[in-house]
Amino acid sequence: MLLVLIRLIKGPTLYDRVLAGNAFGTHTVLLIGVVGFLTGRPDFLDIALLYALINFVGTIAILKFFRYRAIGDALWTPKQEEPKE
Template sequence: MFVTLVDFAVLGMVALGMAFILARLFIGPTLYDRVLAVNAFGTKTVIFLVVFALMVGEPAAIDIALLYALMNFIATIAILKFFRYRSLEVALSQMALRRALDGEDD
């Protein structure tokens, strides 16, 4: 019972943190604030999922948390890449070229 109580406390605190981050997600003045908030929200979701899975005794849900952690990282990189190049169909070699061109513009 002691362990379940601790789990409840941790879930509550993580949920409160998620609420704060949602607030930042809505008011964040720049795009990068929002990307950062989405990333932090994803990390907290993973933690919430893992703690909840072990609390209700459903260890299979940890696989979902693993997937979510990886997807969260890929999504962050994809969003940043999209807003830098306005397209996802840019190959790595062209990215280096464009970066060189952008450097001259700065």
């Protein structure tokens, strides 16, 4: 998980950082599930599933924001400047 955190901080590109954040979330979900199994607490599985859902939705929202520069409107397209002569 330390290598994933280093990739999250250093990059080199934005998409590498998003992928590292998603990988960190996935590792966290697995860790919560294993801890719940080892301690005999099945309610940890619910927490892990909720965290996985939040991780997925957050990743999609971040990628959508960086692509369209907006989150709310799905049909919004960025304005393109007309070439100046």
